[in-house]
Amino acid sequence: MSDSSATQPVDTVRDRVTTRLSAWDREVFHRVATRHWPGGDAVLPRLSHAANHGLLWFGTAAGIAVLGRGARSRRAAVRGVASLALASAAINTIGKRSVRRARPVRDAVPMVRQLKKQPFTTSFPSGHSASAAAFATGVFLESRGWGAAVAPVAAAVALSRVYTGVHYPGDVLAGAALGVGAAFAVRGIVPTRSQLPAPGRPHADAPALPGGADLVVVANRGSGSADQAALVRDALPRAEVLECEPEDAGQAMEKAAASGRCRALGVLGGDGTVNRAAAVAARYGLPLAVFPGGTLNHFAYDLGIESVHDTCRALAEGDAVRVDLGRFTPGPDGAAHGYFVNTFSLGVYPELVRLRERWSPRIGGWPAGVLAAWKVLRGEHPLEAEVHGRHRPMWLLFAGNCVYRRMGPTPGRRHDLADGLLDVRVVHGGRLPGLRLLAAALAGPLSKSPVHAAEKLRKVRVSGIAPGTSLAFDGEVTQAPRELLVDKDDEALTVYRPRTGP
Structure with a gap:
């Protein structure tokens, strides 16, 4: 049997499937277009218009971040927007160019439903449906409560694209599937809290x-x-x-x-x-x-x-x-030790905290932080001290209680609060402290850089600290002694934490 005769039945089956799917697509579109939906004429076209360029979802994300209490709501809003962005990028760069499908003929769609401004891109897949599904899925993966609240709105937006006559149902289903995939792709890059190992042990x-x-x-x-x-x-x-x-x-x-x-x-x-x-x-x-x-x-x-x-x-x-x-010796106000549950630092950060606390009652926390950072980073006088007997100018010496790890592309949280280690970061002295601190932040966990060094240590000894130098621990600021030792008190504290995730 020749190759052409072998492939002919396969092509025939594929053509039949395509024909049936196309017929189903057009039949469902016609049923939706000709059926009267109570309240649909007043709501769905407006909802479809509101979702243009993702404006509906950006507004929803802002509402979730403001009205929701706690970091989970803010993370849900950010994850929803990130998922939407990825879905939109995939639709506009690949999706719309892969299948050149014409828009439906709107003869059966009542004029009251039709959008005043018709889209000019190809029909497959539906970008609105992709954005809606991506946003709703992204929010749901971080917060089931907010996800359940957003899902009906996302479904209504997807339905509106068929109802107003700008997409076939197949376009909507394909767009929604792509949007869901985009949300899970974002989760693969930046895991949700429920995916991360439970912090704290044993x-x-x-x-x-x-x-x-x-x-x-x-x-x-x-x-x-x-x-x-x-x-x-x-x-x-x-x-x-x-x-x-x-x-x-x-x-x-x-x-x-x-x-x-x-x-x-x-x-x-x-x-x-x-x-x-x-x-x-x-x-x-x-x-x-x-x-x-x-x-x-x-x-x-x-x-x-x-x-x-x-x-x-x-x-x-x-x-x-x-x-x-975390522990530093001697402690503040004559105490034998000082403790920190998060971070300890010398250099520009304590001065930034001091200025922020001074100005925040008058102008608010965020403006005070921005102005304090601008003032501090204009300085050209780095901290002079000896670290493990080696003299060096530094803009910042940071010690974290346990190792801070990344959540995707950004530094995020600690996975283990009993690892016995200090996460030590040093930003070397030199010109342009602002750029150096930015480079250190972007470098993340890189251990070697012209401006930044990071090590995992059990203790750090600092001496030769100039009188009047400030140190910060967990947001509190005090005067630093001439020399000090930063180390760990392993498993010193018992803290209640639910065995299962939030």
Whole structure:
């Protein structure tokens, strides 16, 4: 049998399938076009127009970020937009050029449904459907609640493209499939929190405190967590919640821990407040319950705690882990040691924090941060100090409590809060500190660079520090001594954390 006779049946089958799919596509399109949908004429064309250039989804992402509480909502918004961007790029560069399909004939579509401005690109696949599916899927992969809220709107946008007569159903299905694929491709590049290994090890025994029995929670009013304090009271009716001014929070923690009336210490506030609570809890051997109530909440989020309910779930079950504490000796205000749960730094960052805190009450946090960075980076006087006996000028010496890893292309979080290591980064002195710091940020974990060095160490000894030099730890700023040792207190703290992810 010749090759042509062998391929003829295959071609015939393929042609029949294509013909049937095309006939089905046109039949469904005709049914949608001729059927009256209650309320559709008023809603669907407007919704289709609103989705032009992704404007509907950008607005939705802004709403999710503003109205949603916590980092999960913000991540869902960012992931949705990133998925949409990838889907749009794939549609415009490959999809529209691969199949040159003409738009449907709109004779059967009532004029009231038709768009005032008709699209001029080819019909296959539907870009609106791809963007809608990509955004909704991206949001759902990070937050099921927001994903469920967005999904009906995305489905309505996809339906509107057939309803207004600009796409066949097959175009919409293909676009939606491409959009879903784009969202999963983004997840492959930047994993969701649920995909990452649970931070903190090993598992530690801690008392189960259902309803917050025998728990004292110190809430920092200065962190703006009044609403969260009420939420803690509602969720843990048996807990004692003490709302304090920032200057009184440390003393309240000491009194609660020393009184013997609590089996665990709770803290509601930002990373600076958590720092004080961690030092007290470690000193008295109490497990710590962290409720995210600050602006950034790095420590809580790296534990996998994103809401009050996450901590309540861990308290009810007695689920906890042991984590490291970073330590610097001597500590502030004459203390033997100072501790940090996130970061320690010398150089430009402490000065930036000091200026930001001075200006933020007058102009707000973000503007104050921008102006402080501009002022600090105009300077030409790097920190002069000896690191392990070697003298060097530095713009920044950074030590992280445990190793910070990337989430995709950006530095993100710590996967292990008990690895016994310091993540040490140095930005060397020289001209143009702003460019050097930017280069260091882009370099990420690279260990060798003309401007940046990164090492994983157990301890760092710094000496020859000039009088008046500031150091920062977990956002707090104090005066640095002439010399100090930065090291780790391994698995010094027990922290409640739900065994399963959020």
